[in-house]
Amino acid sequence: GQQVMQIPQYQHVQEGEDFTTYCNSSTTLSNIQWYKQRPGGHPVFLIQLVKSGEVKKQKRLTFQFGEAKKNSSLHITATQTTDVGTYFCAGPYSSASKIIFGSGTRLSIRP
Amino acid sequence: EAGVAQSPRYKIIEKRQSVAFWCNPISGHATLYWYQQILGQGPKLLIQFQNNGVVDDSQLPKDRFSAERLKGVDSTLKIQPAKLEDSAVYLCASTPRALNTEAFFGQGTRLTVV
Numbered sequence: 001g002q003q004v005m006q007i008p009q010y011q012h013v014q015e016g017e018d019f020t021t022y023c024n025s026s027t028t029l030s031n032i033q034w035y036k037q038r039p040g041g042h043p044v045f046l047i048q049l050v051k052s053g054e055v056k057k058q059k060r061l062t063f064q065f066g067e068a069k070k071n072s073s074l075h076i077t078a079t080q081t082t083d084v085g086t087y088f089c090a091g092p093y094s095s096a097s098k099i100i101f102g103s104g105t106r107l108s109i110r111p
Numbered sequence: 112e113a114g115v116a117q118s119p120r121y122k123i124i125e126k127r128q129s130v131a132f133w134c135n136p137i138s139g140h141a142t143l144y145w146y147q148q149i150l151g152q153g154p155k156l157l158i159q160f161q162n163n164g165v166v167d168d169s170q171l172p173k174d175r176f177s178a179e180r181l182k183g184v185d186s187t188l189k190i191q192p193a194k195l196e197d198s199a200v201y202l203c204a205s206t207p208r209a210l211n212t213e214a215f216f217g218q219g220t221r222l223t224v225v
Contacts, residue, residue: 006153033213042202043154045213088153090214098167099144099204099214101153 004091004102012108019076021105023089030092032065032072033099038085043101046074046087081109113137115217117203123223129191132220135184136205142166144214145178145188146202154202160186193224 003026013019023032031050035043047056049065049072056063062075072089089102116135124130136143141162146154157176158168163183171178175194180186190197200221204214 004153035214042216042219043204043214044216048213098156098159100156101146104153 004089004100006087006089006102006105008105009103010106010108012110013079014110015081016078019079019083019107021074021087021089021107023072023074023102025070025091027093028069030069032069033090034063034072034074035088035090035101036085037088037104041085043088076107079107079109081111083107084109115203115205115215117201117217117220119220120218121221121223123225124193126195126224127192129189130193130222131187131189132201132203132222134186134188134203134217136186136203137207137215140205140207140215141183142206142208143180143186144204144206145186146204147199148202148219149199157188190222193222195224198222198224 005024007022011019031048033048034046036046037043047063049063052069053067054065060077064073074087076083086104086106088104090099093100115137118133122130143160145157147157148154157171158178159166160180163180176190178188200219202219203217206212206214
């Protein structure tokens with residue numbers, strides 16, 4: 001079946017350090033989405049990537065979609081305490097576009 | 112614009128009891144999803160509706176779980192009978208179109224089965 005794996009599972013960084021999470025799909029994706037879930041909260045949409053090799057930036061966040069459209073990454077520059085949470089990638093599978101979530105990377109930050 | 116509404120926020124039941132969750136998606140959103148999120152894991156898709164029809168329920172444990180979306184608007188998810196391993200947060204999400212759009216999530220219902 002479809003699988004979306006993310007690494008690392010956890011990352012604990014000093015405030016101001018960079019953070020990267022990687023997402024790998026077992027099948028080619030038409031697009032990939034990224035969500036952030038704060039502790040005790042619900043997933044909130046961050047961005048969607050559609051094109052092969054696409055790179056998008058949102059302030060300190062940089063999102064990349066792989067050339068083969070099977071992997072993606074999220075990089076945060078100079079983390080802040082507000083970045084704490086779990087970051088999920090998610091991809092639509094099949095023509096019905098059911099959205100399958102990755103396992104997530106939980107980011108914690110030392111002030 | 113009102114978001115996705117879910118109720119109740121919390122529910123504690125004993126194993127073998129039944130429970131129902133309710134979701135009202137954003138007005139006009141045709142696609143509705145129910146996800147199960149066990150602590151420390153990513154959301155797992157249980158069922159997807161397009162209007163009032165089921166598009167995918169391949170991951171729904173049909174011996175105990177059921178869901179409906181009458182009239183293509185709000186939806187209910189039922190568990191009967193509940194097991195300990197059903198303890199999780201049940202998230203409802205909706206999208207305006209089936210393809211290539213972000214999902215809007217409700218606050219979720221945290222279910223504890225004791």
